[in-house]
Amino acid sequence: MAQQRPPGTTGKIPQQRTAASARPGGGDAAPADTGRGGPLLRRVRAVPPRTLLGAGGVAAAVVAAVVLLAQPAAPPAAPPAPGDGSVPIAQAWPAVRVSAAHAGNLADNTTFTPRLFVTPDLAVGMARTPDGAHLRVVLRGVDGTTTEVNRSPSADDPIFNGFTVADPRTVVYAESHSVKGEFATTIWRVDVPTGKASVVTTDTGNATFRKSAFDLVVAEGKVHWLTGGNIKYIPAELRSVPVGGGPVTRQSVPTLLSLSTWPYLTSAESALSVAAKVYHLKTRREVTVPTTPTESVKCSATWCRIGVSGPNGLSRIDVMHPDGSGRTRMAGPVGSVMNDVAVAGRFEPFSLPEDPMTGTITLRLYDLATGQVVEIARGAAVVEAQGTMLWWSIGEPGKSYTWHAADLAAVPAAPAPTASAPTASATPAAGGGTPTGPAPTDPASASPAATAGTPEPAPSS
Incomplete structure (x- = not known):
């Protein structure tokens, strides 16, 4: 049978504009015009005197216009920098060497x-x-x-x-x-x-x-x-x-x-209202991941990444274990940068857009074990991972790249959770918060009521 080239099922969560960039009813808000002689003042000057309610009305209108024009223009949105809760990789993990x-x-x-x-x-x-x-x-x-x-x-x-x-x-x-x-x-x-x-x-x-x-x-x-x-x-x-x-x-x-991580298989597709499944090869048990119709989910054996949709598209990204425990907000709205979930079983990469003229991103990692957000690089374009290795390109898409790599095996082990650990909480737009809740349920030990798998024939040669 001819090998079928599967469609581009990357499972990537598309970047979405923030709520601040949209107005009710759709469409982008027009930029403020606050320069001297802007449209508001021009409208006041153009109104014929006979339409105004006397000198007091003219004075009030002019004063109102001057007050409005004196308001400072809102600064343009800038890519978040360390100081928004993220920590540069050299500071967060000194033992991790970037090539x-x-x-x-x-x-x-x-x-x-x-x-x-x-x-x-x-x-x-x-x-x-x-x-x-x-x-x-x-x-x-x-x-x-x-x-x-x-x-x-x-x-x-x-x-x-x-x-x-x-x-x-x-x-x-x-x-x-x-x-x-x-x-x-x-x-x-x-x-x-x-x-x-x-x-x-x-x-x-x-x-x-x-x-x-x-x-x-x-x-x-x-x-x-x-x-x-x-x-x-x-x-x-x-x-x-x-x-x-x-x-x-x-x-x-x-x-x-x-x-996925041996000996698991997980759903290949990720789309709204499509249930995700985790299948254990040894026990032949299949677990359905709990989600809602407004969510798309992609899972590994121990973690799931959930894209939560709102009226204007993606509103945030959550993470949780396949049994639904430990759910917390990771970030939002930002972009997921790869199909696979939880690099090395612990780190979820995501991107923040930079200059739209270059197409580059700021690359960050969300530490699923601690809730820490670590900035890896700026000016990145391509991001890949395999095992504990993470690598990325620097340079504008379509132009010459240079590449860097880091072995995340050198990240210190997460501290053991305490009995007084707080419940999951919302996090800043760039990420944050500590995953909480019980340890993930191994699909191999899930109760029959929670599974839908059917025993398959034993392996054959």
Whole structure:
């Protein structure tokens, strides 16, 4: 069966204008004209004397106009800066090292696009050959050292997905290309110290990739991926193969799900009034996440990001556990910057728009464990994460980028909650507040009344 390229189901919450920028009934408020001889004063001067109620009326009107004109103009909205509750990363987490800038071009002047950071100083990414004939997978150090891992003819229209760290020495990824009208996918293994690539398997089926950090999941010594299931009536399978290669096993799973933190699957789609689900592969239990018709929700195994809609669109972003506990306001209205929820199980990135002429953003992280808001960078454009690694580009979209990365594993552990912890509270527009409530309920231990899963056949070879 031809591999279906899934639609762009990014789950990203669109940026919305703030309530301050809108007026009742829709439309943007006109800017105030407070200069000398503005429209109000001109209207007073233009009124024929016979229409005024005597000299007192003229004096009162002029005084009123002068008073109005004397009011200072409202300053334009500026991007929030540290001081609004956020803390710069160097101050919040001194142990977290942000890499030096990774250049956006290789030595041969071709564009390098990172797809995974193994460490803050070593990336795996894509670059075409100078003649454009091939697309290369390369290892690239922050010092510019480059090792070519693999290359594929550009004429084959290759697509690369699922770059994942299997262990400190090994990276896996998937390469798909068209063969006689159908897509064939190969899973590759890369030895990081040498840059040598070898095939793990070609028995991949109609592999489904969603531009997620969980397109390939390495767990229990195996690489796992999903096939089919893009629509309700196409059966879905979980396929698994040892990292070192070997036989592929298959397991039927519900449709319309995507891989998450092992051993969970979560709803692939996120839209208003669409219920989100969390499915446990071991127990075959499925939990429906409680939401309302005005909310869109995207979940990981332990956290959900909820976009709450108001009369003018998105009004805020909340976070909670899949069982509905610990719900609190994260921010609003701002933009979510990635499809996946809760980087490293703890951090939710979001963006604040900067100059609309450049399209750049201020990148911040909301710490789900403490409620702290940490500013990562300004002038950012692209934001990605995998495991505990977070990386972002600096530069205007469509122009040359430089890249930075940080390993969030160095963030100190959150303090243990106390019995007197406050209840969840509203937070500033840029984020804040401390998530509270009971610990998340593991779907594996949910009561039968809360589940809707049906036992599936056992995995088969």
